[in-house]
Amino acid sequence: MxxxxxxxxxxxxxxxxxxxxxxxxxxxxxxxxxxxxxxxxxxxxxxxxxxxxRCGGGIRQQWTTAENIRLAQESVAAFEHLAGELGLQTFFRQGGYLMVTEDESHLDSLRKAVALQNSCQVPSRYLEPRECLDIVPQLDISRLKGATFCQKDGTAYPxxxxxxxxxxxxxxxxxxxxxxxxxxxxxxxxxxxxxxxxxxxxxxxxxxxxxxxxxxxxxxxxxxxxxxRQERHEIMVSESCKPFLDPMVISISDGIYFSQSMRGEIVGGIGDPDEPHWDRPAQFDTRSQLRFAVRFARALTAYWPPARKLRLMRQWAGMYDVTPDxxxxxxxxxxxxxxxxxxxxxxxxxxxxxxxxxxxxxxxxxxxxxxxxxxxxxxxxxxxxxxxxxxxxx
Ligand SMILES: Cc1cc2nc3c(=O)[nH]c(=O)nc-3n(C[C@H](O)[C@H](O)[C@H](O)COP(=O)(O)OP(=O)(O)OC[C@H]3O[C@@H](n4cnc5c(N)ncnc54)[C@H](O)[C@@H]3O)c2cc1C
The missing domain is CATH 3.50.50.60 (FAD/NAD(P)-binding domain)
Known part of the structure; x- marks a missing residue:
């Protein structure tokens, strides 16, 4: 209490x-x-x-600007001992973040980002698509062009x-x-x-x-x-299944992210370029939409076919507070x-x-x-x- x-x-x-x-x-x-x-x-x-x-609880250091990398890196170090410091279990788990792309034009930026992250002592690395299978064996890599991975990234329970x-x-x-x-x-x-x-x-x-x-x-x-500006973002959780997904998987080509919680649920979302932006809180609309569930399910099953057998348990929405950069x-x-x-x-x-x-x-x-x-x-x-x-x- x-x-x-x-x-x-x-x-x-x-x-x-x-x-x-x-x-x-x-x-x-x-x-x-x-x-x-x-x-x-x-x-x-x-x-x-x-x-x-309402958030996904994801914690990653794989950014492209030095300030975000530094803040995230120091925050990961803080999350590593936060439960002890605060006196409450945070469910922080370093299953890594696998960042993938289906777009050839992203590869140069991914490599440059890894170089910047490594120069800040973030242990991320560039991966060829087939190397992603060592991390997520059931990932469909047929459309992937490249990826990066950092084992020290992870999730906590918000x-x-x-x-x-x-x-x-x-x-x-x-x-x-x-x-x-x-x-x-x-x-x-x-x-x-x-x-x-x-x-x-x-x-x-x-x-x-x-x-x-x-x-x-x-x-x-x-x-x-x-x-x-304020944007609505939706997220969902599936029924539980046996543990087979260690990292958070995110795609910089279509904006999907998904991970598996300690209870076995798949938790994830996907950005929607057609979402309107709101200027006043009175306009915030955090209702759930079928459109999101369909878009997310399509993208999830394309990346990770075992999800086809899963049932959606619930979905919800929250707001991002977004600056120009x-x-x-x-x-x-x-x-x-x-x-x-x-x-x-x-x-x-x-x-x-x-x-x-x-x-x-x-x-x-x-x-x-x-x-x-x-x-x-x-x-x-x-x-x-x-x-x-x-x-x-x-
Ligand atoms: C779907 C979704 C997924 C996300 N996933 C991630 C993720 O994986 N990793 C990540 O790092 N971030 C994620 N985020 C972003 C993250 O949730 C936010 O950046 C972060 O929670 C912001 O925290 P905050 O404390 O600044 O704001 P909030 O958590 O929004 O807290 C602000 C509080 O202020 C209160 N408030 C407002 N006005 C008043 C008032 N007049 N008087 C009193 N109280 C007031 C509100 O009620 C609210 O509780 C996600 C966000 C969404 C919506």
Missing amino acids: IPLPEGPVPATADAVIVGGGINGLAIAYELARRGMKRLVVLERDYLGSGSTG FSVVWGYAKAATRRGVRIFIRTRLLEVRHDGDRITGVLTDRGEISTPLLINCAGPWSRSLAAMVGVQLPN HRPILGGVPGLEGYQMACGYSGHGFMLAPMAASRLAKQITGGGPDAIIDSLSLARFSRGDIEADAFVVG
Whole structure:
């Protein structure tokens, strides 16, 4: 049981963190670990009710930009001991990530990405299609042109990680208010002074926006315009079958990803180029569609024929919070004191959160400048200093 407070919110706090997903809870925990007191997390629904509880739990280091590789690499190192640190089983499992393509034109980028990853000490390697059979013997390789593999990549169970962070944060005095919505932000010119919630008002000098797909509207409350757009992504889980799939398989040619959970279910999704983008939370549509189930089933059985015998158990949808370069936005905004954010994670906020949170918390508590946070600041878009990550899947 995680002891969550009931009743009104406190009148004052040293920081208010909006969002009870992995980012908000990890940042709250990291700030508390570094000695910050009187921390409040606001979650308008239940913990993990946003993107985090709807995600695939995939954790990979095979990226094409140095910042994403670094954050993912450090996060993998964190996931390796997170269960012990937080005091809750996270079901982290390093079955690897097999990244395949059916498109010849991707091969050069895959090789270059492996070279960059290896230069950062990520142990990924390039594979010819037939070598994929050593990793997934039943994979249909007839259309594959090439692949990369990293054994250190893996998966964790999103709700356990969320509950682990929440439990560890509350042990360090963080007060997490669920079913508590931030309604307004108080600011005095260029300085945050407080927030109004549906359980009362809190005076605070520091607001941290970890509202996932809602971060854009929260930022707009303080006059910060984010370039993020929100996309619906669907995902499904099958009935359980005997364990025969170790890694997460993802295709950069058609955007499918699938893995097998510890309970034997196949969990996966596929991006849909025809999904509309939403600009306002009121428009978010997380209903399930038959179109997704059909597209996913076709793609899955083409890559992995044993899936033909499986029955779909359930499907659901969540939102990606997507920036123009598919990399997160971290840190503050010049000219607005007391405002910080960790958002815009696209389809990889679960895997990057532990170290993004740790680095951001270190900076907030006076740890000095952080090169990764600086390069992922909102200002990069106005500077035109953007480098898109090429391998975005889902
Ligand atoms: C189908 C799908 C599959 C995915 N698969 C992966 C994957 O395999 N690996 C990976 O790394 N990432 C994956 N992602 C992306 C990942 O889920 C997100 O990047 C990550 O969970 C973002 O976490 P967060 O804490 O920033 O946001 P969220 O989890 O969305 O949390 C934000 C929270 O803020 C709360 N909130 C919003 N507004 C307010 C308010 N006004 N007051 C109070 N609370 C508020 C919301 O209720 C929500 O709980 C996937 C996403 C989807 C949708």
